[in-house]
Amino acid sequence: MASIRDVAQKAGVGVGTVSRVLNGSGYVSAETKKKIEDAIEELGYIPNELARNLFRNRTGIVGVIIPDVEHPFFSNFVRQTEVALYNLGYKTMVCNTIGISNREKEYLDMLERNMVDGIITAAHTLEDTEYLKRKKPIVSMDRDFGPQIPMVGSDHIYGGRLAAEILLKNKCHKILHITGVAPDVAANDRHAIFETIMSEHGVEVVDVVMEWNRFDHEAYWEAARIGMRKYDGVDGVFAADQPALYYMHLAMAAGKRVPEDLKVVAYDGMDITKLCYPEVTSICQNTQFLSETCANTVVDLIENRKRVPHKQIISVEFRQGGSTLPVKLNGNL
Amino acid sequence: MASIRDVAQKAGVGVGTVSRVLNGSGYVSAETKKKIEDAIEELGYIPNELARNLFRNRTGIVGVIIPDVEHPFFSNFVRQTEVALYNLGYKTMVCNTIGISNREKEYLDMLERNMVDGIITAAHTLEDTEYLKRKKPIVSMDRDFGPQIPMVGSDHIYGGRLAAEILLKNKCHKILHITGVAPDVAANDRHAIFETIMSEHGVEVVDVVMEWNRFDHEAYWEAARIGMRKYDGVDGVFAADQPALYYMHLAMAAGKRVPEDLKVVAYDGMDITKLCYPEVTSICQNTQFLSETCANTVVDLIENRKRVPHKQIISVEFRQGGSTLPVKLNGNL
DNA sequence: GTGAAAGCGCTAACAC
DNA sequence: GTGTTAGCGCTTTCAC
Numbered sequence: 001m002a003s004i005r006d007v008a009q010k011a012g013v014g015v016g017t018v019s020r021v022l023n024g025s026g027y028v029s030a031e032t033k034k035k036i037e038d039a040i041e042e043l044g045y046i047p048n049e050l051a052r053n054l055f056r057n058r059t060g061i062v063g064v065i066i067p068d069v070e071h072p073f074f075s076n077f078v079r080q081t082e083v084a085l086y087n088l089g090y091k092t093m094v095c096n097t098i099g100i101s102n103r104e105k106e107y108l109d110m111l112e113r114n115m116v117d118g119i120i121t122a123a124h125t126l127e128d129t130e131y132l133k134r135k136k137p138i139v140s141m142d143r144d145f146g147p148q149i150p151m152v153g154s155d156h157i158y159g160g161r162l163a164a165e166i167l168l169k170n171k172c173h174k175i176l177h178i179t180g181v182a183p184d185v186a187a188n189d190r191h192a193i194f195e196t197i198m199s200e201h202g203v204e205v206v207d208v209v210m211e212w213n214r215f216d217h218e219a220y221w222e223a224a225r226i227g228m229r230k231y232d233g234v235d236g237v238f239a240a241d242q243p244a245l246y247y248m249h250l251a252m253a254a255g256k257r258v259p260e261d262l263k264v265v266a267y268d269g270m271d272i273t274k275l276c277y278p279e280v281t282s283i284c285q286n287t288q289f290l291s292e293t294c295a296n297t298v299v300d301l302i303e304n305r306k307r308v309p310h311k312q313i314i315s316v317e318f319r320q321g322g323s324t325l326p327v328k329l330n331g332n333l
Numbered sequence: 334m335a336s337i338r339d340v341a342q343k344a345g346v347g348v349g350t351v352s353r354v355l356n357g358s359g360y361v362s363a364e365t366k367k368k369i370e371d372a373i374e375e376l377g378y379i380p381n382e383l384a385r386n387l388f389r390n391r392t393g394i395v396g397v398i399i400p401d402v403e404h405p406f407f408s409n410f411v412r413q414t415e416v417a418l419y420n421l422g423y424k425t426m427v428c429n430t431i432g433i434s435n436r437e438k439e440y441l442d443m444l445e446r447n448m449v450d451g452i453i454t455a456a457h458t459l460e461d462t463e464y465l466k467r468k469k470p471i472v473s474m475d476r477d478f479g480p481q482i483p484m485v486g487s488d489h490i491y492g493g494r495l496a497a498e499i500l501l502k503n504k505c506h507k508i509l510h511i512t513g514v515a516p517d518v519a520a521n522d523r524h525a526i527f528e529t530i531m532s533e534h535g536v537e538v539v540d541v542v543m544e545w546n547r548f549d550h551e552a553y554w555e556a557a558r559i560g561m562r563k564y565d566g567v568d569g570v571f572a573a574d575q576p577a578l579y580y581m582h583l584a585m586a587a588g589k590r591v592p593e594d595l596k597v598v599a600y601d602g603m604d605i606t607k608l609c610y611p612e613v614t615s616i617c618q619n620t621q622f623l624s625e626t627c628a629n630t631v632v633d634l635i636e637n638r639k640r641v642p643h644k645q646i647i648s649v650e651f652r653q654g655g656s657t658l659p660v661k662l663n664g665n666l
Numbered sequence: 667g668t669g670a671a672a673g674c675g676c677t678a679a680c681a682c
Numbered sequence: 683g684t685g686t687t688a689g690c691g692c693t694t695t696c697a698c
Contacts, residue, residue, distance in 0.1 A: 004692060061426070
């Protein structure tokens with residue numbers, strides 16, 4: 001492993017000059033530059049980023065904390081975020097909290113240890129105070145920590161409103177509503193508004209509440225099974241992508257026809273909702289925009305180029321599928 | 334940002350002593366230790382990992398290169414690998430190559446720059462030579478670079494064999510085989526053996542070849558559409574999870590019944606195959622074992638504890654779903 | 667234009 | 683037992 005000193009020696013110059021060539025900073029005569037480049041070439045020299053990092057006190061790495069990459073929404077989010085960060089010159093370190101608050105904390109600690117330049121968090125296990133005491137760049141997705149930490153999120157209120165409108169226009173009478181988002185998270189808003197609108201229109205809504213920090217096959221399966229067993233005569237479902245699909249699976253296995261006997265609306269609208277038959281009508285979060293906004297915001301903080309807004313809300317979109325009857329929405333129920 | 338010198342000063346000791354307390358190395362009297370710990374506490378001192386890294390010439394980070402985390406197999410793989418690496422004391426940096434060889438190369442370069450201690454690669458865009466010239470720890474999943482680079486992979490030959498046996502026992506006469514794995518990758522083996530066995534048994538197989546570096550909704554959709562349009566009378570399908578599901582979707586939309594009119598066998602067996610109705614009969618890769626083996630192997634290389642085997646092959650498993658008739662397999666066609 | 671030297675924050679070897 | 687010192691490999695003043 002050749003070092004900058006070896007290069008300097010071989011080229012018969014000082015290390016400072018080599019550094020200048022490496023970074024294109026300061027003046028170096030064409031002749032010296034050539035000598036140095038030859039030496040670099042000959043030695044196969046590659047600068048040690050660790051030393052650079054120490055000097056600059058940065059690593060060019062952003063930590064992305066999520067509950068679980070295996071969840072389609074988060075795998076999509078990580079994918080887009082990694083690409084966005086890469087385009088901004090940053091690398092991505094992932095952390096799956098998988099419901100363990102200590103994991104979340106440990107990754108946050110990497111901020112103080114200077115292992116990451118900033119954090120994008122979409123996990124919700126750890127208390128607010130653990131976040132608020134950090135002084136380095138943090139961007140939150142969907143969780144409001146107050147004015148200190150910028151947040152990016154979808155317009156879940158509008159999303160809940162759209163879901164309600166779809167199921168109302170589909171003339172449902174008894175709706176199964178599967179909830180289970182972490183407390184204090186903006187994504188919960190859709191549930192509240194949905195229930196409010198339904199009750200205003202006198203439509204019966206029955207609930208199944210999932211454990212909010214489980215994303216495994218069994219958990220979804222169980223929620224769907226409870227929904228099936230506990231409630232009769234359900235003719236509409238509103239749930240996140242996976243519980244919606246699992247419930248639809250069970251209902252079809254029990255002989256129900258979709259959309260004739262059962263209307264299904266999924267929230268998130270990831271690719272899995274287009275995979276099944278029938279394709280599931282969805283309220284789609286714009287993960288690309290969410291990711292890019294998170295990435296841009298955290299980089300703005302890191303390079304403190306400009307003030308960043310406290311809240312950035314990204315709109316959601318209705319996608320008609322075959323699991324509900326075709327409707328036109330106006331979004332103002 | 335307090336440094337070790339501040340702590341030393343405040344405690345009235347030398348930096349070496351502080352370092353010893355920090356690392357639990359060497360002798361420090363209980364009294365001095367207490368003083369130092371108090372100073373650390375008071376100053377809220379946290380060691381700068383960058384400086385440590387420079388000294389130790391390591392970062393504790395492993396790069397995981399995959400085609401696309403959004404693909405269920407890879408999101409699963411990354412999830413398990415991150416957890417396995419974490420348990421071994423390492424952090425995970427992800428790179429989606431998304432078919433761009435330059436991205437793959439750039440992440441490989443981080444090895445030489447000492448930004449990562451090792452690499453686990455499951456991407457296949459870049460030429461062999463780029464990998465072979467590296468001197469630092471690399472573990473490959475499913476791609477054989479020769480004896481220099483240890484490889485971990487599933488038993489795809491057995492997997493192809495199982496798929497063939499299922500469809501033979503389901504008495505299929507015309508099988509749609511959707512292929513499209515990167516060239517030179519072990520996962521291709523399943524295709525070859527599948528076709529061989531089928532032809533030995535006189536069963537007609539028709540092919541649709543997908544672009545191997547595309548994992549988006551449109552690509553799968555297109556492949557399924559081509560399969561539907563181009564071939565009539567297909568009564569069996571063998572494909573990776575997603576093309577299998579998309580084809581099944583289209584076939585059902587066209588009025589075919591599964592499994593009565595069409596048998597479907599998926600390869601990979603991720604959760605999406607259990608989500609749809611009917612659940613899809615699958616050949617399942619053991620991602621947890623694959624991930625753990627990759628993680629253990631790369632850490633063995635990094636800490637060069639022991640010689641690692643060139644090839645580690647993980648077995649695959651048959652999972653009966655509702656998309657084929659129930660069969661018992663014996664695996665030796 | 668270029669070399670020498672200081673220093674980023676830490677660890678470890680070596681005195682005392 | 684503990685302080686001092688010499689690096690780890692780089693960047694950046696500051697003389698010349």
